[in-house]
Amino acid sequence: MPHHVADLADFLTGTWRVDRTMTELAHDGAQGTFTGTVTFTPERDGTLRHHESGLMVWPTHSGPATRDYMLRSTEQPAVLNVEFPDGRPFHVMDLSTGQWNTEHGCAPDDYTVTYTVTSPDAYTMQWDVHGPRKNLRLLSQLRRITPDPATP
Numbered sequence: 001m002p003h004h005v006a007d008l009a010d011f012l013t014g015t016w017r018v019d020r021t022m023t024e025l026a027h028d029g030a031q032g033t034f035t036g037t038v039t040f041t042p043e044r045d046g047t048l049r050h051h052e053s054g055l056m057v058w059p060t061h062s063g064p065a066t067r068d069y070m071l072r073s074t075e076q077p078a079v080l081n082v083e084f085p086d087g088r089p090f091h092v093m094d095l096s097t098g099q100w101n102t103e104h105g106c107a108p109d110d111y112t113v114t115y116t117v118t119s120p121d122a123y124t125m126q127w128d129v130h131g132p133r134k135n136l137r138l139l140s141q142l143r144r145i146t147p148d149p150a151t152p
Helices: 008-012
Strands: 014-024 031-042 048-058 061-073 079-083 089-094 099-106 109-119 122-130 135-144
Touching (some): 008 031, 008 061, 008 079, 031 061, 089 099
Antiparallel strands (some): 014 135, 031 048, 061 079, 079 089, 099 109, 109 122
């Protein structure tokens, strides 16, 4: 059962461990992984900065990988507009019910995502990418990294 989120920025703020599997759905069915962290940091203007870094292992590449997005507030606390770092819109994220499906067209490929919040400290993202250039499924599991209370 999905976990409802009243304030999305508050829910996301902090550091999360991410474990991602990547599967090529056509051709040879190649598989890969990404492991690392995602940090959501509030900016002065109310924007939430998303920074992901870790190690990607794929048949044609193995090494460090990063990704950045900006999440901008809306009139609804459970909804954020996700943007690329240059300000181009990516998609809307609404976790008020604990689950959200949306799409992003990036011609010639199409991206669909399903977010599911499983607890106050965990959520998943499943991206399906289809088109002439890509045919992938990316399944990410994120778990909040709780600071050690003994650390000042």
